[in-house]
Amino acid sequence: MKEHVVKTLITEGEVEARIREVAAKINQDYSGKPLHMIGILKGSVPYMWSLARHLTMPLTMDFMSCSSYGGETKSSGIVRLNKDLDEPIEGKNILIVEDIIDSGHTLSYLKKLLEDRHPASVKLTTLLDKPSRRVVDDVTVDYSCFVIPDQFVVGYGLDYDQMYRNLPYIGYVEFV
Ligand code: IMP
Ligand code: MG
DSSP: OOOEEEEEEEOHHHHHHHHHHHHHHHHHHHTTOOEEEEEEETTTHHHHHHHHTTOOSOEEEEEEEEEEOSSSSOOOSOEEEEEOOSSOOTTOEEEEEEEEESSSHHHHHHHHHHHTTOOSEEEEEEEEEOGGGOOOSOOOOSEEEEEOOSOOEEBTTBOBTTBOTTOSSEEEEEEO
């Protein structure tokens, strides 16, 4: 790990307030229909919890894990599934929960994988979106909390070499 400092980008209060707003919109859109949330491990866990506690429809959860190969900060487009879902999703309304969408490779792969299993619908929510880094054009973000510039961010589930996932705010890494 290179020498660095973490500076605040979005405060804990700002994150919590925005997640409440997004939850209210999701509650409105689904109007009581059951929802099956799929969290992408590990980064989505804090966001998944913060969002889920404000959702009011009948809710179930499952998790999957995948990794995309490439350099440390660049995604290659080759995605590997490390842990599949525990439950079938046929006929369910799916909400994929991500920490951040960067190149879009991970989501593009996951969406295809899930759609092949014939869910009733698939939507996507992300805590952070870096649209300036997108290299695929088939990823639609239905509910995004924050659009951020091209900075390397940590906290609220996001890591730098597995560190900082526990920070209650979103920071950016500055190398010194
Ligand atoms: P994508 O396939 O390029 O969209 O990659 C998304 C994944 O890359 C995320 O789930 C994160 O694990 C990781 N990632 C992308 N940008 C950042 C960042 O700024 N901080 C920490 N992890 C990141
Ligand atoms: Mg990650």
